[in-house]
Amino acid sequence: MRSWSAPDITRLPGESVPLRLYDTAARRVRQTDPGPTARMYVCGITPYDATHLGHANTYLAFDLVGRVWRDNGHEVHYTQNATDVDDPLLERAEQTGQDWRALAEREIELFRTDMTALRMIPPQEYVGVTEVIDRVAALVERLRPLTYDLDGDVYFSRADAPKFGEVSGYSEAEMLALSAERGGDPDRPGKRDPLDWLLWRAERPGEPAWDSSLGRGRPGWHIECTAIALDHLGAGFDVAGGGSDLIYPHHECGASEGHAATGEWPFARFYTHAGMVALDGEKMSKSKGNLVFVSRLRAEHDPMAVRLVLLAHHYRADWEYTPDQLADAEARLDLWRRAVASGRGPHAEELLATVRQRLADDLDAPGAVAAFDDWARKALDGEGEQPTDLAAKVADTLLGVKL
Structure with a gap:
């Protein structure tokens, strides 16, 4: 599955600042310490509807991670998946009378177009689960000593996962509730433990299925993300990322699978999560239909203003979108562009240092944006006689805002 086109990234002068990032598993902010190549896996979309602002909020967070790492001189090996076969996709296709493959491909193409417009640096590998069926089946076979069969389905036994619960830190009651809410089946008869999770779903009538060593x-x-991450990044990669709704069960279960398959812990050195975006008082979600689609916003507004809406919020915060935020972002974009176009302003070296410091401190994008606001106002007030080229590069390279 193809990725999308990458924006040009210009190396900036001066001394960069190592990235400190919140690790959900450690429950604290700590410094990342990648080798020459920083490895990052971010969980991708289930393509049964268009990309909404909540998705964009998540992918912006990890776009910033990659930008800070690159500014620190690291190569970035970034992998992302697309869950291009899953129950929600099949249900939507049936409801609308579409072929599920065509629905998935259309929404994946729209996602790529949205990400390009928002100047998200693409992953090196963008992998659909339908492309790696054999790899997933092989990983399930590798985990066989920790699994059991139930009517042809293969389940992972959480009792055999000694580190289970360490990523989320959630109680048993919290995990049971979230399992039921987020695609698990804690009440299925015959399971050894309600929190055991499905690795392989045996063929059902009318559902897509593939031949494998596990049966059709x-x-x-x-398991799809575990297999893709292992194939492309290996165990002990630097960051596993996604929205906070993936902490449990998705990342918790994936961490146990990776540990069981390799013997290494942690499976990812950081588990980092973006907050949820709400609309009308509820979390933005496809199931509720309270969505603000990126494609619709960028059809009517400059995509850089949409990006600035996201940058105005800290990535870990839960926040609610209102249209006035887009109006504010358009005013900010106009301020920045007029300041850069003026050709003269204060020294941008101080701006660069401040933006670096703010982003390195757990991606404090609002602080970085405020620093650029201050520089832009001073430039328009006639302060300073330095060229504005460096300021434009700071916005472009570190914040991803093309002026």
Whole structure:
């Protein structure tokens, strides 16, 4: 599955600042310490509807991670998946009378177009689960000592996962509730433990299925990301990322699978999560239909203003979108562009240092944006006689805002 086109990234002068990032598993902010190549896996979309602002909020967070790492001189090996076969996709296709493959491909193409417009640096590998059925089946076979069969389905036994619960830190009651809410089946009769999770789903009538050593069927949700991450990044990669709704069960289960398959812990050195975006008082979600689609916003507004809406919020915060935020972002974009176009302003070296410091401090994008606001106002007030080229590069390279 193809990725999307990458924006040009210009190396900036001066001393960069190492990235400190919140690790959900450690429950604290700590410094990342990648080798020459920083490895990052971010969980991708289930393509049964268009990309909404909540998705963009998540992918912006990890776009910033990659930008800060690149500014620190690291190569970035970034992998992302697309869950292009799953229950929600099949249900939507049936409801609308579409072929599920065509629905998935159309929404994946729209996602790529949206990400390009928002100047998200693309992953090196963008992998659909339908492309790696054999790899997933092989990983399930590798986990066989920790699994059991139930009517042809293969389940992972959480009792055999000694680190289970360490990523989320959630209680048993919290995990049971979230399992039921987020695609699990804690009440299925015959399971050894309600929190055991599905690795391989045996073929059902009318559902897509593939031949494998496990019989005809398709992967469970969590195992696909584990298999793709292992194939492309290996165990002990630097960051596993996604929205905070993936902490449990998705990342918790994936961490146990990776540990069981390799013997290494942690499976990812950081588990980092973006907050949820709400609309009309509820989390933006496809199931509720309270969505603000990126494609619609960028059809009517400059995509850089949409990006600035996201940059105005800290990535870990839960926040609610209102149209006035887009109006504010358009005014900010106009301020920045007029300041750069003026050709003269204060020294941008101080701006660069401040933006670096703010982003390195757990991606404090609002602080970086405020620093650029201050520089832009001073430039328009006639302060300073320095060229504005460096300021434009700071916005472009570190914040991803093309002026």
